[in-house]
Amino acid sequence: MSINQQSYAYGAQKSSIREIAAYGARRKAQIGAQNVFDFSLGNPSVPAPEEVRESIQRNLSLPPTELHGYTPAAGYPATRKAVADSLNRRFGTSYGTDELYMTCGAAASINIVLNAVVNPGDEVIVISPYFPEYRVWIESAGATCVEVPADPATFQIDPDAIGRAVGDRTKALIVNSPNNPVGSVYSLQNLEDLAAVLRDREAALGTSVYLIADEPYREITYGAEVPWVPDVYDRTLVCYSYSKSLSLPGERIGWVLVPTTNPDHDELLPAVAGSGRKLGFVCAPSLFQRVVADCVDVPSNVEAYASNREALTSGLSRLGYEYIEPQGAFYLWVKALEPDAKAFFLKAREQELLPVPSDSFGCTGWVRVGYCVSHETIVGSMPAWERLAGEYAR
Amino acid sequence: MSINQQSYAYGAQKSSIREIAAYGARRKAQIGAQNVFDFSLGNPSVPAPEEVRESIQRNLSLPPTELHGYTPAAGYPATRKAVADSLNRRFGTSYGTDELYMTCGAAASINIVLNAVVNPGDEVIVISPYFPEYRVWIESAGATCVEVPADPATFQIDPDAIGRAVGDRTKALIVNSPNNPVGSVYSLQNLEDLAAVLRDREAALGTSVYLIADEPYREITYGAEVPWVPDVYDRTLVCYSYSKSLSLPGERIGWVLVPTTNPDHDELLPAVAGSGRKLGFVCAPSLFQRVVADCVDVPSNVEAYASNREALTSGLSRLGYEYIEPQGAFYLWVKALEPDAKAFFLKAREQELLPVPSDSFGCTGWVRVGYCVSHETIVGSMPAWERLAGEYAR
Numbered sequence: 001m002s003i004n005q006q007s008y009a010y011g012a013q014k015s016s017i018r019e020i021a022a023y024g025a026r027r028k029a030q031i032g033a034q035n036v037f038d039f040s041l042g043n044p045s046v047p048a049p050e051e052v053r054e055s056i057q058r059n060l061s062l063p064p065t066e067l068h069g070y071t072p073a074a075g076y077p078a079t080r081k082a083v084a085d086s087l088n089r090r091f092g093t094s095y096g097t098d099e100l101y102m103t104c105g106a107a108a109s110i111n112i113v114l115n116a117v118v119n120p121g122d123e124v125i126v127i128s129p130y131f132p133e134y135r136v137w138i139e140s141a142g143a144t145c146v147e148v149p150a151d152p153a154t155f156q157i158d159p160d161a162i163g164r165a166v167g168d169r170t171k172a173l174i175v176n177s178p179n180n181p182v183g184s185v186y187s188l189q190n191l192e193d194l195a196a197v198l199r200d201r202e203a204a205l206g207t208s209v210y211l212i213a214d215e216p217y218r219e220i221t222y223g224a225e226v227p228w229v230p231d232v233y234d235r236t237l238v239c240y241s242y243s244k245s246l247s248l249p250g251e252r253i254g255w256v257l258v259p260t261t262n263p264d265h266d267e268l269l270p271a272v273a274g275s276g277r278k279l280g281f282v283c284a285p286s287l288f289q290r291v292v293a294d295c296v297d298v299p300s301n302v303e304a305y306a307s308n309r310e311a312l313t314s315g316l317s318r319l320g321y322e323y324i325e326p327q328g329a330f331y332l333w334v335k336a337l338e339p340d341a342k343a344f345f346l347k348a349r350e351q352e353l354l355p356v357p358s359d360s361f362g363c364t365g366w367v368r369v370g371y372c373v374s375h376e377t378i379v380g381s382m383p384a385w386e387r388l389a390g391e392y393a394r
Numbered sequence: 395m396s397i398n399q400q401s402y403a404y405g406a407q408k409s410s411i412r413e414i415a416a417y418g419a420r421r422k423a424q425i426g427a428q429n430v431f432d433f434s435l436g437n438p439s440v441p442a443p444e445e446v447r448e449s450i451q452r453n454l455s456l457p458p459t460e461l462h463g464y465t466p467a468a469g470y471p472a473t474r475k476a477v478a479d480s481l482n483r484r485f486g487t488s489y490g491t492d493e494l495y496m497t498c499g500a501a502a503s504i505n506i507v508l509n510a511v512v513n514p515g516d517e518v519i520v521i522s523p524y525f526p527e528y529r530v531w532i533e534s535a536g537a538t539c540v541e542v543p544a545d546p547a548t549f550q551i552d553p554d555a556i557g558r559a560v561g562d563r564t565k566a567l568i569v570n571s572p573n574n575p576v577g578s579v580y581s582l583q584n585l586e587d588l589a590a591v592l593r594d595r596e597a598a599l600g601t602s603v604y605l606i607a608d609e610p611y612r613e614i615t616y617g618a619e620v621p622w623v624p625d626v627y628d629r630t631l632v633c634y635s636y637s638k639s640l641s642l643p644g645e646r647i648g649w650v651l652v653p654t655t656n657p658d659h660d661e662l663l664p665a666v667a668g669s670g671r672k673l674g675f676v677c678a679p680s681l682f683q684r685v686v687a688d689c690v691d692v693p694s695n696v697e698a699y700a701s702n703r704e705a706l707t708s709g710l711s712r713l714g715y716e717y718i719e720p721q722g723a724f725y726l727w728v729k730a731l732e733p734d735a736k737a738f739f740l741k742a743r744e745q746e747l748l749p750v751p752s753d754s755f756g757c758t759g760w761v762r763v764g765y766c767v768s769h770e771t772i773v774g775s776m777p778a779w780e781r782l783a784g785e786y787a788r
Binding site: 003071112137252268270283284 | 438504646
């Protein structure tokens with residue numbers, strides 16, 4: 001084949017999460033939607049807030065050439081100012097319009113940052129279990145994806161393990177908190193320990209290591225504080241998306257923050273712009289840039305996810321399942337009832353339960369149960385979870 | 395610098411077109427908008443049709459999780475079917491839903507196709523003068539951009555020159571008709587001659603050469619027929635955008651067509667999907683996918699551009715300027731009054747005229763005058779064009 005092999009492979013080998021979801025859709029058509037318990041996807045079940053509809057409605061009265069025209073590559077100044085002001089109110093920072101670069105969602109944000117900082121042959125560290133698309137984007141940027149396991153007991157970052165993994169080719173580390181797939185939130189102490197290790201390694205090696213904070217779940221928490229990473233480590237870039245907080249995953253809208261407190265800001269900002277340009281992004285969707293300006297402080301509806309979380313954890317707990325108590329996001333990390341997560345998944349599937357085996361996230365022995373589903377799905381699934389546990393009790 | 399040099403360079407060296415537009419904005423603030431004649435950008439001056447507003451309005455009554463949720467990576471089946479049906483009606487083809495892949499606009503379409511087909515070290519041919527971002531995308535895909543001049547008299551493709559340029563590393567050729575910056579439309583005969591040359595070279599070299607038809611201006615024509623390229627050459631992929639036809643440049647919505655008549659279709663389709671995945675596109679904006687399904691057959695308002703074209707060509711003609719009669723798009727390719735286009739641009743700028751010197755498009759001696767501006771701008775600019783001609787007559 002003379003075309004690009006890597007692109008072909010990424011297209012031919014579908015994401016295993018999407019394959020499970022596709023199986024779920026087929027199965028629902030066979031036996032009825034109410035009889036299949038599909039926990040595979042991260043598509044928010046909470047509707048976008050009414051303010052989004054109102055904002056679109058209001059903006060429709062603008063002249064169309066203004067509403068739908070090209071925006072500056074970095075985004076409308078008014079949108080970037082609204083985002084900066086919101087961050088400044090929440091974190092006591094003093095970011096300006098020019099520190100923000102609007103993007104077509106989190107995937108764009110992370111890919112733009114990766115292509116801004118890495119050179120072929122570099123290494124980028126991810127903390128396993130991790131969102132599997134990280135590997136796709138790291139490898140397509142020409143770098144090597146280095147997996148460092150989280151602490152197996154707490155699923156916090158293991159700073160010593162990171163210290164051992166950082167070498168002279170390490171360019172960046174992706175930190176995703178609240179975490180997909182585990183639901184953990186890294187504590188301030190944990191991040192400070194990580195930052196100390198990174199600074200030590202940078203000094204020892206004479207290199208720069210960037211911390212890429214991927215934070216689409218920042219607003220989806222259950223009481224936990226999510227530390228502001230640029231306060232802890234200077235060489236941070238923050239990637240954000242409104243897919244989860246405003247339930248707009250299909251609209252592709254988010255941002256990258258390159259804080260002036262990052263010592264390499266003056267080089268990073270043009271590199272981020274140039275990376276967006278070379279990847280073909282041009283600008284973030286114009287109408288939704290205006291929606292973001294209007295809705296930047298609209299609170300996320302966490303109550304629905306909190307209620308799902310309570311029903312799922314109390315139900316599974318009663319049945320004897322072990323899991324990591326989620327502090328954020330909308331995933332429950334449940335211990336498989338046998339060491340082989342794929343075998344456990346197949347047994348679950350016989351009961352019409354569709355979680356995602358942990359092999360997809362770079363480790364074994366667990367499944368991810370997404371609870372961004374209807375409350376009825378969670379309640380209705382409990383007899384199936386009970387039968388599944390019964391299979392293993394025999 | 396340890397970050398990515400190529401990304402930094404693409405961000406630090408702004409597009410010269412954008413720099414001229416930025417100068418225009420500053421100058422308007424200084425001396426009044428009505429005194430500056432900015433012909434630099436390709437931002438449509440015609441508003442999006444009323445049907446777009448109506449479609450958004452109608453779709454706002456959908457449940458938000460449905461309206462703003464993730465779509466399949468290739469796009470909503472209903473949108474792809476609407477596009478395929480429209481193409482089939484117009485070109486007598488029989489494309490199906492699966493031959494279309496929805497994208498975030500033309501830049502995404504071209505970049506996805508380039509990253510689907512090229513391998514590092516390959517060559518991609520462009521016909522100069524050409525849209526300068528082609529070079530950025532070709533080089534960032536790891537290929538070499540090979541410029542082949544258009545026929546200097548007609549600005550049609552020069553098939554013999556293409557034949558000489560195609561070597562064993564040639565992977566693709568980008569054809570942009572109606573053309574930016576010249577406004578030419580390649581005739582059926584011209585494309586057939588090109589196709590014959592490409593097939594000869596493929597046979598001689600034992601390689602495959604893809605024709606990437608970049609067609610955002612297909613709907614903006616002044617009587618000329620725009621041949622359907624896949625009918626002329628099998629190894630064609632078509633890139634489209636609604637930026638110009640529906641005046642939606644900021645919303646980032648378009649598509650790639652991988653026809654089953656392309657002999658490599660079975661490999662190209664997954665490669666296009668994998669390329670979109672690795673570049674971080676996820677899906678095209680969901681609301682505007684629905685707008686496209688609703689508005690796919692809404693005619694473009696060509697009359698406004700036709701009236702601008704008439705005022706500009708008749709006015710410049712009277713003043714003795716030479717230009718290429720535009721058959722499509724909304725640019726006039728005007729011969730500079732001295733061989734050095736940049737020097738001519740500087741003299742034009744003294745008269746508050748802001749065309750783009752042809753050096754930006756890979757050749758010298760011309761300027762591009764974008765007439766996607768208000769009619770008043772064109773009429774009001776004539777005394778300045780007259781003074782400019784007078785400068786050279788002295």
